[in-house]
Amino acid sequence: MQKNKVVKIICMVFAFLITVYVSLTYISVGNFNLISFGKSTGLLFSESQPQSYNREYIVVHQSVNVSEPNGVGTISHDYSLSFDQLPKDIVAISLNFDSSKASLGNVSLNVLSGENNTSFNISTSANTLLIQAGIQNADEIKITSRFDQYGGAVVSNEEVVSISSVKINAEEDIKLLKKQFLFDLLESMVVSAIIWLIVFLILKSKADAKIFKNTFSIEKTFLVTALVVGVIFALLFPVYQIPDEQTHINIIYEELNWDINIKTQGDISNFADTIRIIRNYDEKVNLSTYVDMQIASPLPDDFSVPSIKLIRHLPQAVGFVLTSLLRMPLWICVSFAEICAVIVYAIFGYLAVKLMPFKKELMTAIMLLPICLQEFPSLSYDSFLMASYFLLFAYILHVKFTKEEFTLIDVAIMVALIAVIVITKIPYALVALLIVTIPVSKIDFNFGFFKLNGELIKKRKVAFSILAAFLIAVAAVGAIKILPYISEGKTFIGAMYDIKASIKLVFLTVKAYFGEWLTQITGDLGWFDTPVALIFTVFVILNLLFLNLFDYNNKSKCPFEKNPFKKIELVIVFVVALGMTFVTVLSMFGWTMKAYGIDMNTLTTSEVASYMNQIPYIGGLQGRYFVPIIPLLLVPCYFPKFSASIQKINYKAYLCGYHLTVYIYLFVVVLKRYWI
Numbered sequence: 001m002q003k004n005k006v007v008k009i010i011c012m013v014f015a016f017l018i019t020v021y022v023s024l025t026y027i028s029v030g031n032f033n034l035i036s037f038g039k040s041t042g043l044l045f046s047e048s049q050p051q052s053y054n055r056e057y058i059v060v061h062q063s064v065n066v067s068e069p070n071g072v073g074t075i076s077h078d079y080s081l082s083f084d085q086l087p088k089d090i091v092a093i094s095l096n097f098d099s100s101k102a103s104l105g106n107v108s109l110n111v112l113s114g115e116n117n118t119s120f121n122i123s124t125s126a127n128t129l130l131i132q133a134g135i136q137n138a139d140e141i142k143i144t145s146r147f148d149q150y151g152g153a154v155v156s157n158e159e160v161v162s163i164s165s166v167k168i169n170a171e172e173d174i175k176l177l178k179k180q181f182l183f184d185l186l187e188s189m190v191v192s193a194i195i196w197l198i199v200f201l202i203l204k205s206k207a208d209a210k211i212f213k214n215t216f217s218i219e220k221t222f223l224v225t226a227l228v229v230g231v232i233f234a235l236l237f238p239v240y241q242i243p244d245e246q247t248h249i250n251i252i253y254e255e256l257n258w259d260i261n262i263k264t265q266g267d268i269s270n271f272a273d274t275i276r277i278i279r280n281y282d283e284k285v286n287l288s289t290y291v292d293m294q295i296a297s298p299l300p301d302d303f304s305v306p307s308i309k310l311i312r313h314l315p316q317a318v319g320f321v322l323t324s325l326l327r328m329p330l331w332i333c334v335s336f337a338e339i340c341a342v343i344v345y346a347i348f349g350y351l352a353v354k355l356m357p358f359k360k361e362l363m364t365a366i367m368l369l370p371i372c373l374q375e376f377p378s379l380s381y382d383s384f385l386m387a388s389y390f391l392l393f394a395y396i397l398h399v400k401f402t403k404e405e406f407t408l409i410d411v412a413i414m415v416a417l418i419a420v421i422v423i424t425k426i427p428y429a430l431v432a433l434l435i436v437t438i439p440v441s442k443i444d445f446n447f448g449f450f451k452l453n454g455e456l457i458k459k460r461k462v463a464f465s466i467l468a469a470f471l472i473a474v475a476a477v478g479a480i481k482i483l484p485y486i487s488e489g490k491t492f493i494g495a496m497y498d499i500k501a502s503i504k505l506v507f508l509t510v511k512a513y514f515g516e517w518l519t520q521i522t523g524d525l526g527w528f529d530t531p532v533a534l535i536f537t538v539f540v541i542l543n544l545l546f547l548n549l550f551d552y553n554n555k556s557k558c559p560f561e562k563n564p565f566k567k568i569e570l571v572i573v574f575v576v577a578l579g580m581t582f583v584t585v586l587s588m589f590g591w592t593m594k595a596y597g598i599d600m601n602t603l604t605t606s607e608v609a610s611y612m613n614q615i616p617y618i619g620g621l622q623g624r625y626f627v628p629i630i631p632l633l634l635v636p637c638y639f640p641k642f643s644a645s646i647q648k649i650n651y652k653a654y655l656c657g658y659h660l661t662v663y664i665y666l667f668v669v670v671l672k673r674y675w676i
Contacts, residue, residue, distance in 0.1 A: 016196060023188035023195075023535070044132070044177055048169040049087040087169055090135040092177055094167040095143075096128050112140040132177050141166075183676070187668045194661045216652075218360050218553050223350040226368065226376075229663055230342035234377030236670050238285050239271045239334050241278065241526045242378045243622065246271075249334075249379055252317055255310035258300040268298070268330065277674065279529040285674050290331060297324040297333040312381040312424045315344040334379070341383040345376040348387035352394035357401035358554040358564065359635050361651060362547050363394065366631055368659065370523035370532070370540060370666055371624045382624060385424040389431065389628050392417040396434045397635075399442070401564060402555075406442040426488065427583040428628050433576050437569045490600060491589040494608025501612045506585045509617040520623025523666065530673045536665060543658050548634045549642045552651045559643035565636045577632035584625050591620040 090111065109120045113135055120131050167173065240246050249268060253260040262268040272290040277283045297320070310317055319337030328336070349367045356363050366372075367390055376383040395413060399406050414435065422429045441454035457464050495502035516524075522540040523532035551559045565573065589608075590600045592615065603611070 012196075016192060019192040019195060020185075020188050023191045024184055041134075041181070044091055044134075044174070044181060048089055048091045048174060050170055051087055051168040052165070052170070086138045086141070088137060089169075090133045090138050091169050092167075092173040093131045093133050093141070094128060094170055094173050095131075096165040096167075108143070110142045111135045111138050112142065113138050130173055130176065183672055187665070187672075190668065191661065191665055194657065194664060197657060217354075218364060219350050219354040222353050222364050222367070223346050225659065226346035226349055227342065229368070229373065230346060230377040231339055232667070233373050233670070234338040234342055235335065236667065236674070237374060237378065237526075238274045238277065238290065238674050239331075239379075240274045241674065242374055242380060243527055245379050246275075248313065248316075248381065251381075252310075252313045252320060252337075252379070255307045255313060256317060256321070257304040257306055259302070260298050260300055271334075272331070278527045281529060281673065284676070287675075292331060293329045295330045296327050297330045299324055309423060311420055312384065313379070315340040315384055316379050337379060338377050341379070342377045345383055345387045348391045352390045355391075355394040355398035355402075357397055358551050358560070358638075359548070360553040361550040361655060362544075362634060363390070363631065364655070365544055365547050365658070366390075366627070366634075368662070369521060369544075369627065369630075370525070370662060371521045371627060373663075373666060374525050375624055381424050385421065385428070386627065388417045388420040388424075389428050390631070392421065393431055393434070393628075393631055396431075396438070400434075400438045404442070405444040406438055408445050408447075411445070425587075427580055427587055430576055430580045430583065431628070431632070433579075434573065437565075437572055488587045488590065490603070490605055490608055491586050492583070494605045494612065495586055497605055497609035498612060501609065502586065503582070505612050505615070505618065506582050509585050509621070510581070512617050513621060517621070517623035517626055521627060523669070524623070525666075525670065526673065530669060532665070532669055540662065544630075544634070547655075547658075548637060549639055549646055550651055551638075551643050559640050560638065561640055563636075563638040563640070565638065570636050573632055573636045577629050580629055580632065581626070584629075585618055585621060588618050588620045592618050595619060 093109065093111075095109070109131065111118045111120075111133060114137070118133070118135055120133070246262065246269075250262045253262070272292060273286060274290070277285065306317075316337040319340035320333055323333040323336045352367070353360050353363055367386075372386065376386065392414060395410075395417070399410050403410070414432070418429055418432050421431075439454070440457050443452065443454045443457060445452040518541070519531070519537055520528065522537040524530070525532070554560075563570075589612070593600050593603075593611065596615075598611075600608070
């Protein structure tokens with residue numbers, strides 16, 4: 001018996017070490033390549049011959065091919081690094097770029113070794129770049145850059161990227177890679193330990209029961225988790241490291257009608273020099289200048305009535321105003337504004353989970369996706385927007401499936417949430433169309449002098465149908481009249497001019513960027529300069545799909561015998577999801593035109609429709625834009641048989657393990673990126 005225990009322990013240790021190695025591979029190189037990773041790891045701790053080369057060793061072979069008008073312009077550069085003697089083992093390659101040159105295009109570094117060609121995609125946004133190569137017996141190094149520009153004449157005959165010097169196996173680079181390797185090793189051990197903890201908890205029901213013997217409602221668990229994790233990540237992400245955060249500070253001042261432009265306020269404009277860190281992985285936060293108690297947030301000379309648009313940043317604005325009036329240090333003002341956003345998101349999320357009639361576990365996971373952990377503890381209006389959206393979605397389902405009556409109070413709550421969404425981002429307001437799935441029999445509107453209920457509507461079916469058709473027609477005409485005065489309105493009208501072309505354009509855009517959006521949703525953090533390992537992205541997606549089978553927290557405490565959505569309701573929900581995707585993609589058409597140097601204000605609707613036939617896809621879209629569509633796609637997909645078959649799994653242990661893995665991994669990634 002004792003021998004069996006020893007064998008089991010040895011097997012567990014061996015399995016743990018394999019898991020650590022696999023995790024380390026993904027964390028370090030981003031893909032499953034154990035052999036090449038092993039070679040590069042070995043080279044990392046071997047004696048390496050350093051070499052340094054200046055511009056004179058770089059020969060540029062340039063080819064430019066431009067077709068006009070409105071065709072495809074391609075600038076291609078081929079940099080051959082003509083070295084007389086390359087080191088036998090190339091562990092590290094450090095590139096220095098000329099910051100005065102353009103930083104565009106897809107740039108790759110290729111190390112040729114015999115018939116083997118190892119390629120590395122590189123970013124030219126920073127002044128320097130360090131690559132762990134792990135190449136033996138290299139013959140040649142090449143760097144190629146390619147930039148495709150649609151619009152023909154927009155393309156200029158300029159260099160895409162300019163390299164000033166190259167270092168191979170520099171001593172300081174080797175030290176940095178060793179430090180990074182040890183950090184990755186620690187990170188992989190933590191991840192592996194959590195994986196095995198999850199396996200242990202799931203397989204050992206007795207241990208599982210002891211740890212999770214207390215009963216905690218899932219909505220209270222979400223509230224506490226969102227508050228704790230939100231505050232941690234609010235402090236962990238430096239100011240301006242979340243997309244457009246600098247812009248959002250300026251917008252908050254504009255919405256408050258404070259005459260403050262951060263471009264003229266050096267302390268806010270650069271905020272302790274954190275702008276320096278953007279897309280520059282080797283740069284870290286200077287804590288001594290970041291936490292500066294001497295710099296106070298500016299106040300305007302005169303105070304006036306805020307704009308209605310302030311609703312977009314309401315939580316953050318409250319934090320800003322309170323701390324600014326108290327003349328608190330700037331970093332406290334910003335941090336408190338972010339914490340106010342965390343509090344509101346946590347409360348709205350708590351209500352959303354509580355109101356969800358089923359799939360509370362899924363809703364919890366969606367609201368705590370990696371990209372949400374970045375956005376909701378920030379100065380971005382996405383925080384209040386997503387909180388309002390998730391609450392509206394849950395409230396509609398609550399009225400549809402749980403509440404006995406649909407009253408005027410429910411309408412008022414929905415209208416308030418819809419107003420927040422419309423003022424912030426119109427495409428998401430399409431979720432309000434789900435109100436039509438609420439049974440007519442639940443309507444009970446008491447106007448005091450008049451009562452409108454489901455029974456009356458059924459009796460006067462024809463009259464109410466005519467009235468509904470009339471109201472829809474009036475709304476459509478009103479939309480046509482109003483849309484041209486909305487920034488995206490001309491785009492939507494132009495799309496209707498040539499619906500076939502607009503659908504094709506949206507399809508090609510989704511096809512081109514779907515993988516990138518998926519990666520961003522699961523953790524391409526910061527200014528898309530803090531990626532996560534590929535295995536982590538797969539882990540989050542698979543767990544989200546698996547959690548879609550869970551339904552432990554509905555009123556009956558067991559899965560339904562059939563899908564609670566009727567077939568026609570499923571069609572409506574999926575049509576709303578498709579419509580929201582369509583409108584969300586089209587909403588960035590104006591941004592795309594601006595990138596081509598075309599002002600949307602100068603175009604007619606017919607010209608807008610014409611350009612939809614010319615451009616290949618719409619740019620500027622980010623994965624976070626599609627988070628609100630996820631519940632529309634997953635919640636209606638109900639699988640009773642599968643849900644019933646997994647009832648033996650302790651969902652508390654599973655949820656705990658999943659979320660702990662996500663939080664700890666992202667904590668390490670962000671800590672490593674900005675602070676260590």
